[in-house]
Each structure stands twice: as C-alpha cells, then as structure tokens.
Amino acid sequence: MGERMTNLPTVQSSGEPALSVAEAIAKRRSHRHFKPDPLPEGLLDEVLGLATLAPSGYNLQPWRFIVVSEPEAKERLWEVSYKQPKILEAPATVICCGETTGWATTLEEMLAEGLRLGAYTEGYSDHVRKAAGPVVEGWGPDLWVNRHIMIAATCLMLAAESLGVESCPMEGFEEERVKEAFDIPEDVRVVCIVSLGYATEPPKAFPGRLPLETLVFWQGYGQPKA
Amino acid sequence: MGERMTNLPTVQSSGEPALSVAEAIAKRRSHRHFKPDPLPEGLLDEVLGLATLAPSGYNLQPWRFIVVSEPEAKERLWEVSYKQPKILEAPATVICCGETTGWATTLEEMLAEGLRLGAYTEGYSDHVRKAAGPVVEGWGPDLWVNRHIMIAATCLMLAAESLGVESCPMEGFEEERVKEAFDIPEDVRVVCIVSLGYATEPPKAFPGRLPLETLVFWQGYGQPKA
Numbered sequence: 001m002g003e004r005m006t007n008l009p010t011v012q013s014s015g016e017p018a019l020s021v022a023e024a025i026a027k028r029r030s031h032r033h034f035k036p037d038p039l040p041e042g043l044l045d046e047v048l049g050l051a052t053l054a055p056s057g058y059n060l061q062p063w064r065f066i067v068v069s070e071p072e073a074k075e076r077l078w079e080v081s082y083k084q085p086k087i088l089e090a091p092a093t094v095i096c097c098g099e100t101t102g103w104a105t106t107l108e109e110m111l112a113e114g115l116r117l118g119a120y121t122e123g124y125s126d127h128v129r130k131a132a133g134p135v136v137e138g139w140g141p142d143l144w145v146n147r148h149i150m151i152a153a154t155c156l157m158l159a160a161e162s163l164g165v166e167s168c169p170m171e172g173f174e175e176e177r178v179k180e181a182f183d184i185p186e187d188v189r190v191v192c193i194v195s196l197g198y199a200t201e202p203p204k205a206f207p208g209r210l211p212l213e214t215l216v217f218w219q220g221y222g223q224p225k226a
Numbered sequence: 227m228g229e230r231m232t233n234l235p236t237v238q239s240s241g242e243p244a245l246s247v248a249e250a251i252a253k254r255r256s257h258r259h260f261k262p263d264p265l266p267e268g269l270l271d272e273v274l275g276l277a278t279l280a281p282s283g284y285n286l287q288p289w290r291f292i293v294v295s296e297p298e299a300k301e302r303l304w305e306v307s308y309k310q311p312k313i314l315e316a317p318a319t320v321i322c323c324g325e326t327t328g329w330a331t332t333l334e335e336m337l338a339e340g341l342r343l344g345a346y347t348e349g350y351s352d353h354v355r356k357a358a359g360p361v362v363e364g365w366g367p368d369l370w371v372n373r374h375i376m377i378a379a380t381c382l383m384l385a386a387e388s389l390g391v392e393s394c395p396m397e398g399f400e401e402e403r404v405k406e407a408f409d410i411p412e413d414v415r416v417v418c419i420v421s422l423g424y425a426t427e428p429p430k431a432f433p434g435r436l437p438l439e440t441l442v443f444w445q446g447y448g449q450p451k452a
Binding site: 004005008009010017018019020021022023024025026028029030045048049050052053054055057059061063064065066067068069070072073097106109110113114116117118119120135139142143144146147148150151153154155158159161162169171182183184185188191192204205206207208209210212214215216217218219220221222223 | 385395397408410
C-alpha cells in the first residue's frame with residue numbers, strides 16, 4: 001500500500017512532465033470518439049492506484065472499479081450503455097461502483113492496516129467500528145456512496161489527464177442492466193462509467209461556464225462578494 | 227469565462243511550482259486543526275474558478291459554492307456542523323451546494339454562452355432543452371446533484387493542494403440546519419463542506435489503503451486481472 005504513496009508517476013509516456021492540477025482540469029474535455037490505440041503498459045494500474053488514494057469518511061474506501069478492456073466485455077457494456085461508440089472504441093472503460101454495505105466487510109482489514117502503519121490506535125479503531133454505520137445510514141447509503149465514488153472517479157480522470165490520457169465520464173447507462181451484465185451484487189450502486197484513451201479529434205470549442213458571480217456566493221446563499 | 231481557461235495559476239505563493247495531479251492527490255490529507263493565517267490574495271477566486279471548470283452533464287453546472295470566511299458566518303456554520311473547531315479556525319470553509327432544479331433557471335444563459343463561443347449549434351441547444359430534464363429525473367435530482375457537486379469539490383480540493391493550501395472535506399453537518407442558517411432554498415442540497423487553510427501540524431501517519439486487488443476488478447465484478 002505504501003508504495004502507492006511514494007512511487008508517483010512524474011512524466012507522461014511522451015516524456016513531457018505530468019500536468020499540474022490546473023492544467024489537467026482545464027485540458028480535460030469529454031470526447032465522443034476514441035482511437036483504438038492501447039494505453040501504455042502499467043498506466044491503468046497507476047491511475048487506478050491514484051484514484052484509490054482519494055479521501056473517504058473514516059477511510060472506508062467504498063469504491064470498487066471494474067476495468068472493461070477485453071472486446072467481449074466492451075460489447076457487454078456497450079449493450080447496456082445506449083450503444084455509445086466510445087465504449088467499443090476506447091482501450092478501457094472503468095465502471096465505478098459504490099459499496100453500500102461492502103465497506104463493512106473490509107472494515108477490519110482497513111483498521112488493521114492503519115494500526116500497522118501507526119496511523120490508528122485501538123481506541124480510534126473502536127470509535128470507527130461504532131461511528132461508521134450511523135454516518136452511512138444518516139446520509140443514506142445510496143447518497144453516501146455516490147458522493148464518495150465521485151471523489152475517486154474525479155481523481156482517476158485528472159490523474160489520467162495529467163499523464164496524457166483523455167477521459168470521458170458518462171451517466172448514460174442502465175444501472176440494473178450493467179449490474180446484471182457484470183455480476184455486480186444487489187447492494188452495490190453503479191455510479192458512473194469513465195472511458196480512457198486517446199481522442200480521435202481535438203476537443204470541440206470550449207462551451208464556457210456561468211459567471212463566477214452566479215456560481216459563488218459569500219457568507220450566505222445568493223450573497224455577492226463584499 | 228474564457229479567462230478561467232487561460233489564466234491558470236502555475237506557482238504556489240511560496241514560489242514553488244504548482245503540484246502535479248499525482249503529487250496533489252498523494253499530499254492531500256484531511257487535517258483536524260488549521261492556523262488562523264489568511265489565504266493569499268486572490269487564491270480563493272483561483273481555486274473556485276478551477277472548480278467551476280469541472281465537467282457536468284450537458285454543461286448544466288448544478289454547483290453553487292458559499293464561501294464562509296467572516297467570523298460571524300463561521301460561527302453560524304460551526305453551530306450546525308457539530309461545532310468542529312476547524313470551521314472557526316480555517317480562513318475559509320466552502321459550503322458545496324447542488325441545485326436540483328436551479329440548473330434549469332440558468333439553462334438559457336449557459337446555452338447562449340456556448341453558442342457565442344461556437345461550441346453549440348441551435349440544433350444541439352434544442353436537444354439539451356429536451357434531454358436534460360429527463361436525465362436529471364431519471365437518476366433522481368438528489369443523487370444527480372450529489373454526483374456532480376463532488377466532481378467540482380474534488381477539483382477544488384486538488385487545485386488548493388496544488389497551490390500549497392490544505393483542505394478538509396466534511397460530511398459532519400446537519401443539512402437542514404445549514405440550509406436555515408445560510409438562506410439556502412428548499413430545492414438545493416448541501417453536499418459537503420470543505421475547509422481550506424494551513425494545518426497546525428504535519429499530517430498523522432498515512433493509514434494505508436486496501437490492496438489494489440480488493441478495489442480493482444477486470445471485465446467483471448470480483449474478477450482478478452487476467
């Protein structure tokens with residue numbers, strides 16, 4: 001686990017330095033079509049490793065990722081995602097899942113690792129054992145996993161972009177059919193799917209954003225900056 | 227709007243270069259206490275601007291951010307967030323809100339800007355007018371805004387980290403009381419709150435993550451890498 005924190009990628013496969021956060025956010029655009037070019041060896045493990053470094057409440061890590069990269073699996077996903085061509089085209093699409101109850105199954109393993117690394121005490125572990133369930137239930141497990149998975153999915157997209165790999169997040173899929181097609185348990189939510197690869201074309205023109213004054217308030221909802 | 231895409235910050239206030247995505251993800255840790263030190267002039271606008279560059283379905287941008295930085299406003303938020311000291315301590319805490327219906331109010335302004343910038347056609351705009359509502363309703367507005375706001379909140383945290391500012395996302399708040407205290411409309415969800423500033427202490431030991439084999443599957447749920 002520790003190696004995920006220390007062995008950080010510093011260059012793109014082109015040899016260019018990895019992008020800064022601001023560069024990755026600004027450069028990342030959703031693409032409609034991908035080239036069939038494969039991803040560089042090891043890149044998927046790298047960006048998935050970075051995604052799992054995302055923060056989660058009590059370090060519960062409710063995310064599970066299914067990489068869809070074999071032709072037969074791509075076809076399965078394409079069928080249940082409104083037949084979007086990019087799923088067949090992209091070298092990999094990641095199904096980002098949220099464990100509404102599965103986080104409890106891995107709780108003791110997570111706590112043991114935290115103890116081993118000197119991050120947790122027995123007292124803190126006991127606190128987490130008691131507190132985690134009520135927090136998840138308080139927000140509702142569906143809402144709670146959707147929030148958490150999107151943190152990790154965003155890390156995944158930005159990490160990919162910083163290493164020269166383009167991405168496209170999609171909400172166009174039929175959740176129940178995806179679950180059937182990929183043997184996903186009943187209590188797991190499919191939160192989003194993200195294609196990774198190289199776009200066939202430069203991005204279309206940037207469509208802009210609403211003015212910052214519309215999106216950002218100060219000290220109260222609707223209040224402008226003083 | 228265009229300037230948000232071009233005027234990207236490249237250095238931290240220390241003069242060090244802005245962090246790469248991998249560095250920011252690995253370095254970002256949740257902190258319990260913050261120094262009262264103010265944020266550098268203009269930094270909040272910069273990271274909020276980057277957060278609003280996050281992708282959203284049909285570019286609907288359902289996020290609204292309330293910056294809480296005045297002592298009186300901090301006290302209001304602290305009261306409804308289980309009196310966590312960091313809310314009083316940090317120079318700013320951002321309340322990240324999701325518009326379950328408000329995205330429709332800004333739809334025409336968003337489409338007009340996309341047309342102006344040459345990103346949209348009239349035909350595409352008509353498609354968005356018809357398609358957006360059913361997509362939001364299909365997922366359920368609560369789930370949909372929670373997903374979207376977490377993309378932007380993650381961009382916010384990583385952008386801050388890349389510029390040398392630490393952050394702490396929190397799910398410990400009473401949503402209804404936050405809404406009352408900050409005049410947030412009924413149909414808006416409070417998705418998370420994020421404190422920004424400088425931690426009083428180095429982060430505690432890294433608690434580790436579950437093995438990649440537990441978190442990542444290939445071609446189907448539960449399937450190991452071939």
